[in-house]
Amino acid sequence: MATVTVTLQDYKTSEKAWWCPGCGDFGVLAALQKALVELEIEPHNVAVVAGIGCSGKIGNYINAYNIHVTHGRTMPVALGLKLANRDLTVIAAGGDGDGYAIGMSHFLHAMRRNPDITYIVMDNRIYGLTKGQTSPTSQTGFETKSTPDGNLERPVQPIQLALAAGATYVAQGFSSNQKQLVRLIKGAIQHKGFALVNTFSPCVTFNKVNTYDWFKEHLVDLDEVPDYDPHDRVAAMRFVAEHDGLVTGLIYQEPESIPFEEKLPGLGRRPLAAQDLRPDKEKLQQILAQFR
Numbered sequence: 083m084a085t086v087t088v089t090l091q092d093y094k095t096s097e098k099a100w101w102c103p104g105c106g107d108f109g110v111l112a113a114l115q116k117a118l119v120e121l122e123i124e125p126h127n128v129a130v131v132a133g134i135g136c137s138g139k140i141g142n143y144i145n146a147y148n149i150h151v152t153h154g155r156t157m158p159v160a161l162g163l164k165l166a167n168r169d170l171t172v173i174a175a176g177g178d179g180d181g182y183a184i185g186m187s188h189f190l191h192a193m194r195r196n197p198d199i200t201y202i203v204m205d206n207r208i209y210g211l212t213k214g215q216t217s218p219t220s221q222t223g224f225e226t227k228s229t230p231d232g233n234l235e236r237p238v239q240p241i242q243l244a245l246a247a248g249a250t251y252v253a254q255g256f257s258s259n260q261k262q263l264v265r266l267i268k269g270a271i272q273h274k275g276f277a278l279v280n281t282f283s284p285c286v287t288f289n290k291v292n293t294y295d296w297f298k299e300h301l302v303d304l305d306e307v308p309d310y311d312p313h314d315r316v317a318a319m320r321f322v323a324e325h326d327g328l329v330t331g332l333i334y335q336e337p338e339s340i341p342f343e344e345k346l347p348g349l350g351r352r353p354l355a356a357q358d359l360r361p362d363k364e365k366l367q368q369i370l371a372q373f374r
């Protein structure tokens with residue numbers, strides 16, 4: 083069988099990215115494209131399901147199947163795709179507002195089901211596209227035009243939430259640490275089950291607090307923590323909580339993860355998309371006759 087060479091060029095589209103110069107999302111896009119190339123996955127075997135927001139534009143810049151879904155609905159669409167064709171590499175991608183506000187319930191249920199989906203959240207701790215309101219991950223006290231007295235709420239902690247909800251691969255990256263991010267995304271794609279890669283992706287226009295420098299100063303890199311065990315869920319929970327969620331690296335991975343779609347007996351051994359689903363005419367008549 084001839085070997086296929088996949089290059090970065092294969093994953094580029096002709097569309098010019100309209101993100102603000104310096105936006106962290108450029109780094110996430112580059113890391114995802116690089117991960118797919120390094121794993122030698124061909125573009126026709128990849129589907130990107132993108133949410134609404136600046137981050138959701140990512141699907142337009144990756145030459146693969148792309149569905150730009152309604153706000154907060156990446157998870158159910160990605161799950162449907164995976165169930166219909168489990169040979170596809172399904173990547174869901176969107177912002178912290180998209181995933182952790184309107185999409186929160188889908189996020190939680192996706193994690194407890196454990197389909198083989200990679201979910202990349204571009205976490206800039208603000209609503210970028212709608213010009214800078216607080217998002218679920220904005221810090222308490224964070225001031226915006228619409229919260230001039232500061233955010234009164236506590237932030238959602240995506241990593242602790244994922245650990246508690248039973249996610250089988252939990253990682254956190256930083257868009258300007260490309261080497262680590264590529265590795266985390268590759269691991270997420272290779273993982274058999276639901277993989278969250280929450281990625282700090284600074285918004286240079288509306289978030290003047292959580293800047294590149296702020297993240298560099300506050301993030302603890304697990305690659306530099308010698309005794310960290312990514313297979314201990316409870317210890318991971320404690321470590322992340324102790325560092326206020328500001329940890330990058332592979333936080334947790336369940337070694338014996340069986341994806342949802344492999345447990346569904348009705349799907350048979352071949353992907354649904356490759357099966358002949360037309361019912362046998364005679365059998366159908368017999369079934370219908372029972373209802374006459």
Ligand SMILES: Cc1ncc(C[n+]2csc(CCOP(=O)(O)OP(=O)(O)O)c2C)c(N)n1
Pocket residue numbers: 134135136137138153176177178179180181204206208209210211212217
């Ligand atoms: C049902 C619905 N509600 C609200 C909106 C308005 N809206 C568009 S993008 C967005 C938030 C985007 O924030 P985030 O997901 O953090 O992405 P970012 O733009 O920061 O990448 C909102 C509220 C919408 N498009 N649809």
